[in-house]
């Protein structure tokens with residue numbers, strides 16, 4: 387099969403360097419060029435010495451030129467930047483996987499309400515397919531433009547999907563308590579990520595205001611239009627990578643813990659990157675670190691008929707670059723696992 391020429395915009399960010407790490411092991415995707423809006427002309431190894439043996443000079447972003455030489459572009463750029471940049475790339479006919487939140491919501495109003503910045507046009511919002519690979523692979527396969535899911539929504543939606551699909555959730559009963567390592571905030575500095583402020587600390591933020599709320603709700607509504615709203619509490623914890631999403635859900639029928647666990651096992655039996663753990667064994671973030679796995683377990687409190695689901699991912703892999711490559715594989719007709727079969731780094 388032919389070599390696929392890949393470009394990465396935002397290569398100097400955490401999502402970008404994770405794309406470089408993972409793509410360096412891909413048998414078909416060849417990194418052809420990496421781009422920067424502020425450091426073009428520099429070697430990537432000057433920005434990141436851990437890439438000392440990787441010889442890429444950061445190039446200027448020029449959509450017309452890029453279209454001539456590339457087959458697919460990963461845009462690991464901030465929200466508000468992708469909405470400006472991606473339409474120029476689409477116009478040139480390049481396949482795009484965008485890692486930002488700019489094309490995940492399907493109306494301009496919803497985007498502007500939650501992101502508090504101007505939206506991409508409705509025409510461009512409608513062009514994108516939401517790339518939760520395990521559930522929307524058929525759409526991804528037919529698409530040339532993927533809105534890669536957010537990190538919290540990836541863990542949360544994979545955790546809730548089996549119950550939502552079977553319409554087993556009482557309306558407005560979902561509570562999501564999620565925790566993220568600080569690389570989720572990107573490489574830019576802000577007071578919240580200062581060592582002295584996050585070390586030995588646990589912070590809740592954007593409670594009921596996080597832009598991932600409408601993203602999660604709109605996908606849940608595609609599975610069950612009665613599911614209603616969620617309560618979502620994100621937290622920052624003093625670790626570099628990882629997300630744990632703990633979900634509490636009221637069921638609308640009575641089930642035992644064994645029955646619900648079996649539902650999850652059956653649901654994900656053909657999903658190579660979702661590992662439903664043994665009954666009673668709950669995953670921790672380190673057990674997926676550096677890998678594209680989402681590990682999940684579930685139990686039922688039979689006194690309250692409430693389900694607790696725990697889903698963990700590496701925010702930079704399954705929550706960003708890994709899932710972006712999984713989607714790229716599906717779009718290009720490769721096995722979804724191509725280049726992504728790395729075991730977690732442990733301990």
Ligand SMILES: NC(=O)C1=CN([C@@H]2O[C@H](COP(=O)(O)OP(=O)(O)OC[C@H]3O[C@@H](n4cnc5c(N)ncnc54)[C@H](OP(=O)(O)O)[C@@H]3O)[C@@H](O)[C@H]2O)C=CC1
Nearest residue numbers: 396398399400401422423424462463464485486570572573
């Ligand atoms: N970190 C994570 O865990 C996750 C991140 N994401 C999303 O992925 C995207 C990238 O995130 P992340 O890598 O963490 O962020 P970073 O802040 O680490 O990197 C973003 C990069 O975008 C580039 N950039 C900034 N402004 C512009 C511009 N005007 N034009 C072109 N490029 C620009 C910068 O590179 P330069 O100045 O060199 O151009 C920068 O290195 C974001 O949308 C983020 O929300 C999604 C899921 C998880």
Ligand SMILES: CC(=O)N[C@@H](CCC(=O)OP(=O)(O)O)C(=O)O
Nearest residue numbers: 485486487536537566567570571
């Ligand atoms: C820890 C941390 O700060 N996390 C980020 C996650 C943002 C992100 O990566 O999400 P998008 O892709 O939707 O922009 C946050 O909560 O804003």
